[in-house]
Each structure stands twice: as C-alpha cells, then as structure tokens.
Amino acid sequence: WFALKQLRFAARGEHLGDIHQIRDRALMMVxxxxxSEIEKIGNEIYxxxxxxKLWTGTVAIARQHRTVGREVWLVTATPLEVANVISQRLELTGAxxxxxxxxxxxYTGALASPILHAAEKAQAVRTLAKARGISLSKSWAYSDSYNDVPLLEAVGHPVCINPDARLRAYAKRRGWQVYDFRTGQRAAKLGLKAAGVLGALWAARRSILRRSGS
Structure with a gap:
C-alpha cells in the first residue's frame, strides 16, 4: 500500500492533503x-x-554535472531510504x-524531521551547502513543480523541467530557463516525478572549484 501511494503521489504531484494522508497512514503501517525491508521495496520500485519512465534528457543533465566534477543531490519528500536507492542507482552524489x-x-512510527516539502527543501539544501562549503549562487536546481519555487530561488541557476502550469508561468515572469522533454505527447508525469526529481535535482560545484574561480 505504501509503495502504491508513493507512486500515486508521484503521478498527481505534491498536494499537501496527499502528503499528510501518505504520512499518517504510512507511519502507522511501517x-x-x-x-531494510523499505530499502528492498525501494529497489523494486526503481x-x-x-x-x-526516466526522462533521458534529465538523466543526461545529471550526468553532465557529475562529469565535470559537480555534486548532484536528489532532494525529495520521499522517505530517505527510498531516495537513497534512487540516488545510488542514478550514480548521484547523495540524497x-x-x-x-x-x-x-x-521504524518507530514517527517522523524524525518534517516532511521535506516546499520551503523545507530549500532549508535542507542551505544546511547541506554550508556543511560542505558549497556556494548556492554557483549552483543549479531543477524541478517541475511550483511547490519547489523556494528551492529554485535559493540557487543562482534555477531550471524548470517539464514544468506544471503555475511553475511555467512563474518561470516566464522570472526569466528562468525551461526545458520540456515532452515532445507533443501528453505529459507522462511519472517521468520526472517518479524519479524523485519531483523533489528536485540539485547540482552544486565542489568548494575546491569555487575557490579556483571556475
């Protein structure tokens, strides 16, 4: 049930009501x-x-960042155990x-921290960047959801991929870069979102690159 609700959540987007329903039911059931059992389910889901359903363009962007030595982090409301599986399978820096x-x-049936959603994602990235000596002004964030505006605004290079209508309009007003890999087909929203990138894909220059001025 938990795995299926996660997939439904990915398909429909980050609606707060869904998040709370998933949270309460999942915590009760786990x-x-x-x-280790949830980690196993994470591999099966992947x-x-x-x-x-991965968008090849999104995967290519992540790999390009990794190739030039940047850290790439998956930032998602999905439970960390599942997020880690996705990150490892995509060969990202972490999640x-x-x-x-x-x-x-x-599992005790409680949360150790708030659900990583909206402004919580931006705060988590700021904390991580400070700990790793990363400059957010030289970092990228990628998302398809308007809910991730706080995260996108926290970096110097916000990018929208297959954006929902609200995010597309907001990006146009802000002059943000937009990629759309949906070539004339109805959006298969499980693509970017089920990959966990509904959370956001965050690429950051390592501190050594920042110090060298590259």
Whole structure:
C-alpha cells in the first residue's frame, strides 16, 4: 500500500492533503517494520516503475554535472531510504529525503524531521551547502513543480523541467530557463516525478572549484 501511494503521489504531484494522508497512514503501517525491508521495496520500485519512465534528457543533465566534477543531490519528500536507492542507482552524489525515525533497525512510527516539502527543501539544501562549503549562487536546481519555487530561488541557476502550469508561468515572469522533454505527447508525469526529481535535482560545484574561480 505504501509503495502504491508513493507512486500515486508521484503521478498527481505534491498536494499537501496527499502528503499528510501518505504520512499518517504510512507511519502507522511501517511501525515495527525493519528499515531494510523499505530499502528492498525501494529497489523494486526503481526497477519496475522508475527506470522505464526516466526522462533521458534529465538523466543526461545529471550526468553532465557529475562529469565535470559537480555534486548532484536528489532532494525529495520521499522517505530517505527510498531516495537513497534512487540516488545510488542514478550514480548521484547523495540524497536528501524525509527522515522516518527508527530504533535498533526498526521504524518507530514517527517522523524524525518534517516532511521535506516546499520551503523545507530549500532549508535542507542551505544546511547541506554550508556543511560542505558549497556556494548556492554557483549552483543549479531543477524541478517541475511550483511547490519547489523556494528551492529554485535559493540557487543562482534555477531550471524548470517539464514544468506544471503555475511553475511555467512563474518561470516566464522570472526569466528562468525551461526545458520540456515532452515532445507533443501528453505529459507522462511519472517521468520526472517518479524519479524523485519531483523533489528536485540539485547540482552544486565542489568548494575546491569555487575557490579556483571556475
């Protein structure tokens, strides 16, 4: 049930009502379940649902950033265990996700931190950037959701990919770059979002590159 709700959430977008419903039901159901079991489900979800629907253009952008030595982080409301699987399979630097509390390898049924959504994503990225000596003014953020405007505004290079209507209009007003990989077809929203990039894909120059002025 939890996995299917995650997919439904990815398909429909980040609606706050859905987020709270997923949170409450999922926390109730995973209480006492081994963390390793959710990690296993994460791999199954990636193999069966995510990988076949990845936008090749989005993957290419992430790989390009990695090739030139930039860190690339997945930032998503998805539980961290699932986000980590996605990040590892896409060979990203790492992931930031919603942290579910656990004790001795089992979920307690509570959250260890707020759901990583909207402004929470921007704050998480600021904290990570400070810890790793990264300049956000020289960093990129990618998203398709208007809910991620706080994160997009936190970096020097905001980019919208397959944006929803509100984000497209906002990007036009702000003069932000927009990529649309939907070539005349109705948006298959599971693409970017199911990849976890509904959270956002954040690429940052390493501090060594920042110091060299590159």
């Amino acid at each position: 209480r006492g379940i081994p963390v 193999d069966e649902y995510i990988e076949p 930031l996700g919603t942290v579910v509390a656990s004790e001795d390898g089992f």
